[in-house]
Amino acid sequence: MADQVTLRDVAQLAGVSVATASRALSGAVGRTVRADLRARVLDAAGMLNYSPNAAAQAMVRGSTSTVALVVHDIADPYAAAVAAGVMATAARRGLMVTVAATGSDPEVEVRHVEMLRRQRARAVILGGSRTADPFVQQRLDLELSGILADGGSVASIGQDTLPVHTVRIDNAGGARSLATSLVGLGYRRFAVLTGPESWLTSEDRLTGFQAGVEAAGAALAPESVMSTQFSRDGGYVAMAEMLDRDPGAIADVDAVFAVSDVMAVGAMAALRDRGHHIPGDVAVAGFDDIGMLRDVRPALTTVRLPLERIGSRALELALDLRPAEAEDRATPVVETVTGEVVVRASTPGRN
């Protein structure tokens, strides 16, 4: 491994002390270094292709220029959109973003947060759905309080279950509004494809939808709710299973709500593969309004979430609302984002 070019080398070549070299390069507030010296330093740095060592700077400054984002799977367009928002805001502030994927394993999430804590990331954004596992939760809490104690900050996206700044997504409210809209369009008999039960995001969407349906005087039979993976294939498999379990049952359903657009698309494929026409035979609705899915036909009725915005906001909350004093750990701020129902061709009026 070649010897790195250090500030000492630059200073030497420029014929100044390391202090002067540092001042010339890091250019503190007042230009406290003579123009000709500064120029010599800059030249020397250029000659040597010098690059300051961020780790060394972090040591002495006591803070890094890195933030972190934890998601389930970056290939999921939901996570990718959030990441784009976080990265845009980070770039605007000259920060780099470390992204960690958990594969939806809370255990892995904790390990990643632990690594991110070691990096002393200025902020850690928890972008994946919270789960209900109390044991892992406790270890996570420990890491998070450690981050706070070290002067970092934390923000969470989705559920407001952690004592940190949160961009809360009103999943229940959005799903409820969706249900209301669908009932308004004339739908009465629903089936729901939901995610893993421990996963709060899908649970909230399920219960919200249920509430909306019931408020409208309709009902959601337990056997018409199917739990599956939070993915396209999960949607496909669950829909297929539901259809195969009782081929006649679908005749009793006039709309399927999949708790995410990605799942909805899978469900549509399963429906089609079994000869059902959408929306003629059965309507389908999703949640999220994933941009990349805008062109599936029939266009998907869904609940729009400003995902990029949510990512940006989460970072802003973390960065701008850092706990004031060590002892007076500032009260976490919770900002709620409500989705907007977007009715499209997949759920035409049934009047």
Next chain:
Amino acid sequence: MADQVTLRDVAQLAGVSVATASRALSGAVGRTVRADLRARVLDAAGMLNYSPNAAAQAMVRGSTSTVALVVHDIADPYAAAVAAGVMATAARRGLMVTVAATGSDPEVEVRHVEMLRRQRARAVILGGSRTADPFVQQRLDLELSGILADGGSVASIGQDTLPVHTVRIDNAGGARSLATSLVGLGYRRFAVLTGPESWLTSEDRLTGFQAGVEAAGAALAPESVMSTQFSRDGGYVAMAEMLDRDPGAIADVDAVFAVSDVMAVGAMAALRDRGHHIPGDVAVAGFDDIGMLRDVRPALTTVRLPLERIGSRALELALDLRPAEAEDRATPVVETVTGEVVVRASTPGRN
């Protein structure tokens, strides 16, 4: 900012020296620390919720546990898939991934690489298309050689235009095969929607397609090639423009090749909005085989690229084939990935 818990605190609480504490925690190969002392240290660390400072470790070890990925836009499913591959391999090796988005601006790319160099990332993966700008290219070269000089490594994805390990994507070959397939299906008169001209990925796909068309005895008129943004909306706008420019011209085209799936989807929407039926009136083909687009109808004919695999491989090349000696900078390895033509319903046989 609260005082961080340092190794000194842990050692003190455990009643040992920092050296012993370090050995107990970092646990070198041979367990050279007595069991009871190690236990005391571990306990103390637990009590204090201690987290080693990665920057300090990096300083003394001379290497970080971070790798970096540079892409145009993480929300683009192409980049997201590559990122998923990089992150999976990184996780397997206990490394974190810093992701930087350039917004397709070569200038921004250079700045990000510069920042990543400061972080002393072990490897930097350039995941975006190379461009033809010689000036920026030169500054990029400087940063890259700096990374190498500092003991880091670099890998590039796409074009083999940089003196670094490369997962070369045979864009030209894939596009050529696609053209051959389309001609085989009976198509003769093509229109092409391509990306920015300085962008090598789209240029290669265009010229490859052109070569394939010509090899088959057909031709591609210059006016039937339209340059646009490498995005869904770019595809839409370009297609719309082409249709509006000369509403009759489309009658002379029996297949549109968009140089990416994402653009193809936009093109399909524009075609439909103007009343053209796909594939009845005109066929459409793309490139990449983006999984999330699997469910658009008609299913898109395309060239499949193993994007995740490509990401993984790029990181493996960078990590496992580091330059041996400073002076003997190892010859960069170039691995070529060839796409596979996948014919689907958007280009039925015209026989």
Next chain:
DNA sequence: GTGAAAGCGCTAACAT
């Protein structure tokens, strides 16, 4: 097996 001490590259007092 354990501890003392020397740095890693840099910035920020503190002198001058």
Next chain:
DNA sequence: ATGTTAGCGCTTTCAC
């Protein structure tokens, strides 16, 4: 305005 020097938190010789 510039140089000297003391660390930042950690690992790793080097003695014992």
